[in-house]
Amino acid sequence: MSKKILVWFRNDLRLHDNEMLVEAIAKSDAILPVYILDRRSFGETKYGTLKTGNIRAQFILESVLGLRNSLKKIGGNLLIAEGNPEDIIPQLAQEYEITEVYHHREVAREETHVSTLVENALWKLRINLKHFIGHTLYNKEDLPFPIKDIPDAFNQFKKKIERDSIIKPCFLAPDRINVAEVIDWGVLSSLEDLNLLPQQKDQRSDFEFVGGEAEGLAHLQKVIVAMQQAATTKNLILASKLSAWLAMGSLSPRKVYWEIKKMEGVPNTKAMFNHILLGLLWRDYFRFMFKKYGNTFFSPDGFGSQGLIDIANEQDNFNKWKNAQTGFAVVDAVMTELNQTGFISNIARQTAALYLINNLEVSWIFGAAYFEEKLIDYNPASNWGNWANIAGVGNDQKSKSVFDLDKNIKNLDPKGNYSLTWAS
Secondary structure, eight states: OOOEEEEEESSOOOSTTOHHHHHHHHTOSEEEEEEEEOGGGGSBOTTSOBSSOHHHHHHHHHHHHHHHHHHHHTTOOOEEEESOHHHHHHHHHHHTTOSEEEEEOOOSHHHHHHHHHHHHHHHHTTOEEEEEOOSSSSOGGGSSSOGGGOOSSHHHHHHHHHHHOOOOOOOOOOSOOOBOOOSOOOOOOOTGGGTOOOOOOOTTOOOOOOOSHHHHHHHHHHHHHHHHHHHHHTOOOOOOOOHHHHHHTSSOHHHHHHHHHTTTTSTTOHHHHHHHHHHHHHHHHHHHHHHHHGGGGGSTTTTSOOOOOOGGGHHHHHHHHHTTOSSOHHHHHHHHHHHHHSOOOHHHHHHHHHIIIIISOOOHHHHHHHHHHHOTTOOHHHHHHHHHHHTTOSSOGGGGGTOOHHHHHHHHOTTSHHHHHTOO
């Protein structure tokens, strides 16, 4: 009897640096690559926001089709289904006589809950769900401390892992693949099927995100070219905009690291290299914090207390904030850019969050939920971890005093040009 492994893709939509895929190919006669569109990821939240808005949804759909195209180029395909993974994966396992199912481990509660449901359903069929780790720059087993002892302070975390850990090389992308015989590989839903409307391009935006591994790798090369040009002109370009492809797993953080590390010896590129590396380390940090503390990050009081909340006006103030109608020019500009493009800089995110929490006295949970809907580069750990920190309820209580709205505004919009450009 031939061995078939079902490879369940989620937020790991790539061929390069994908240990799960490499091992599945090596240990089977044929694999069944599967992506399941889970409608629960597109529903409404109790905060009146959507789990996934139209801009990120479009990016997800493009990323899935990008993976399908990548697999087709090496002789494979991607089975696309819609429904609950805990129902569909056991059905596929029986239909295709699957011997084992592979997937990447997640850390946030909804994603891990789905994994548990799938694992339980497969267990009844005596089929193993094998977990892989592939979302971080540093592997969990290579950290200089167990998860429970990870320092809560980011700077300590950074110092220790940079000194005592290694970043492993990437797994090579397979150049040939043998897949199970499938009659109908399925059709991916459209935005309209998800009750979402396409976003019209805003002419004020100088960048357009297109999902998929090929697009992510191409953009990474553009960043490297920009670094080379900046090195010769001594112009510093710090906004890499790689985060959306990293969030979908269309780009591996290790791939980003090793590609930009090739620039290490080029003069005047160190600041950009350090900037990108810092972003990758923050991604790792929040992901490991979620492993350490579980779902405390989703609690309004988290590890402390936000402080004053204007209960009587909370919903009204939240609506003004999300609709860019606070009357405070910089914040309204930030929210307009977010609503129109799905992407804002890190300092813009901090500025909007500080204003919502401290000036409008709205619970940070509302803001985090709205960013979940709108951000094209949303990932649970970074989004909820950052919001909790800004609200002063994060696990690193020393970070409370770090954030300063006035200072942020001076850095974000020193001459008022940003507010003028993105006036709603």
